[in-house]
Every structure is written in structure tokens, then in C-alpha cells.
Amino acid sequence: MTRSYRDEAIVLQTHKLGEADRIITLLTREHGQVRAVAKGVRKTTSRFGAHLEPFGVVDVLLHKGRSLDIVTQVTTIAAHGRALAADYELFTSASVMVESAQRLTADSTDGAHAQYLLLMGALHALAHRRHDPTLTLNSYLLRALAIAGWAPSCFDCASCGAEGPHSAFSIPEGGALCDICRPPGAAAPSPDAMKLLGDLLSGDWAAADVAEHYARGEVAQLVTSYTQWHLERRLRSLQLLERTRLA
Numbered sequence: 001m002t003r004s005y006r007d008e009a010i011v012l013q014t015h016k017l018g019e020a021d022r023i024i025t026l027l028t029r030e031h032g033q034v035r036a037v038a039k040g041v042r043k044t045t046s047r048f049g050a051h052l053e054p055f056g057v058v059d060v061l062l063h064k065g066r067s068l069d070i071v072t073q074v075t076t077i078a079a080h081g082r083a084l085a086a087d088y089e090l091f092t093s094a095s096v097m098v099e100s101a102q103r104l105t106a107d108s109t110d111g112a113h114a115q116y117l118l119l120m121g122a123l124h125a126l127a128h129r130r131h132d133p134t135l136t137l138n139s140y141l142l143r144a145l146a147i148a149g150w151a152p153s154c155f156d157c158a159s160c161g162a163e164g165p166h167s168a169f170s171i172p173e174g175g176a177l178c179d180i181c182r183p184p185g186a187a188a189p190s191p192d193a194m195k196l197l198g199d200l201l202s203g204d205w206a207a208a209d210v211a212e213h214y215a216r217g218e219v220a221q222l223v224t225s226y227t228q229w230h231l232e233r234r235l236r237s238l239q240l241l242e243r244t245r246l247a
């Protein structure tokens with residue numbers, strides 16, 4: 001039985017190991033999240049170094065190991081790293097995406113294939129500035145959470161199902177709430193912000209691209225809070241992004 005396998009993958013994270021190696025965290029198309037060692041990758045003569053940069057999409061051949069797999073061959077499919085690293089807003093947005101994907105796929109392969117396809121498309125859109133970077137990020141987060149089973153209700157009441165639109169939004173309750181179900185302290189987003197949430201979740205870019213600036217700001221705050229609630233701890237990359245927004 002062969003211990004080697006080939007897959008497409010997105011490079012989520014890299015860590016130094018020893019003097020010349022790196023541990024690479026990958027989100028693969030067919031095998032979920034994989035951690036592997038790239039031996040000698042930090043040497044100037046390495047064949048792998050330029051291919052295993054964060055945000056890149058690669059074709060990789062791996063050999064199964066006891067605790068970590070081993071990268072034995074890799075070629076680049078899409079090198080997004082350079083374009084994203086050249087712009088701080090793009091870089092921080094991409095960092096939030098890959099950190100979120102890493103959390104969402106860490107413990108299970110359920111939904112990992114869909115998470116891979118979503119992240120691949122989101123990084124491509126971000127690197128090519130197909131939409132406002134904040135919109136791209138918030139759409140990605142909403143849809144990634146939906147794949148994980150945490151899609152917010154953006155129209156009907158998340159508690160009783162009463163037909164919307166509604167004027168309250170509660171993160172613990174799962175989204176929009178009617179006046180009867182609204183708990184104390186629930187957020188009160190503008191109608192435009194609630195509509196934009198739904199547009200970003202469904203991928204209606206014709207509507208999202210023309211959303212008002214104030215609605216985009218409201219949505220960014222809601223999505224940030226909603227994401228961290230479900231991931232159960234703060235994302236380091238989101239802290240960098242928040243500082244960028246305040247600058």
C-alpha cells in the first residue's frame with residue numbers, strides 16, 4: 001500500500017523547524033487540513049521554497065508520516081502571495097481568511113472540500129481586487145461559517161421564523177430577530193446593513209458592490225463579532241485588521 005498521495009492545496013501557514021526546514025499547514029481539496037514538513041525549504045538551493053508561501057495554491061505530493069507528512073514534490077497553481085503582501089489591507093484580509101479556514105477545518109474533514117473551494121475563490125478575488133476587500137472578506141467569513149453550520153438569519157426571525165425584514169440582530173440567537181423575540185442588548189443594524197448581510201451571504205455581488213459606505217462599516221462589525229463568537233476566541237489576524245480600520 002502506497003504511503004504517498006497527491007492533492008491540490010492552499011498554504012495556510014508556515015513555521016520554522018530546525019535550521020533549514022519548515023512545517024507547512026495546508027488545506028487540501030480532498031484530504032482536509034494537513035500538516036507537513038518541507039525539508040531544506042529555507043536553503044537558497046531549495047526547489048520548494050518559492051512554492052510554499054502563504055496564500056498560494058499548489059499541486060503537492062506528500063508522503064504519510066507518523067505525526068507529520070512530508071512534502072516530496074510541489075508546483076504552483078496560483079501564486080497569490082506577492083500581490084497580497086504588496087498591499088497591507090489585502091494582506092490582513094487574506095490573513096483573516098486563512099486563519100479562519102485553519103480553525104474551521106482543524107478537527108474534522110466534514111465540509112473541508114467546500115471550505116477549500118470557497119477559500120480558493122476568495123483569495124483569487126482578493127488578489128485581483130474583484131470587489132472591495134472588506135466586502136470580499138465579510139462574504140467569505142459568512143459563507144465559511146454557513147458551511148460549518150452557522151449561517152446567520154438575515155431576514156426571517158432566527159428564533160420563531162416570523163417573516164422579515166426585522167430590525168434586531170443577536171449573535172447568540174443566530175441573526176435577525178422580530179420585536180417579540182428580541183432580547184435586551186440586541187444590535188439594531190440599519191435596514192441597508194441587514195440587506196447587505198444577506199447579499200454577502202448569498203453572493204449577490206451586483207447589490208453588494210453598490211452598498212452604502214455606512215452599511216459596509218456596520219456589517220464589518222457584525223461579521224467580526226459573529227465570527228469570533230462561533231470560533232470561540234479572538235483571531236490574531238482580526239486584531240491587525242481592526243487596527244488598520246482605526247488608522
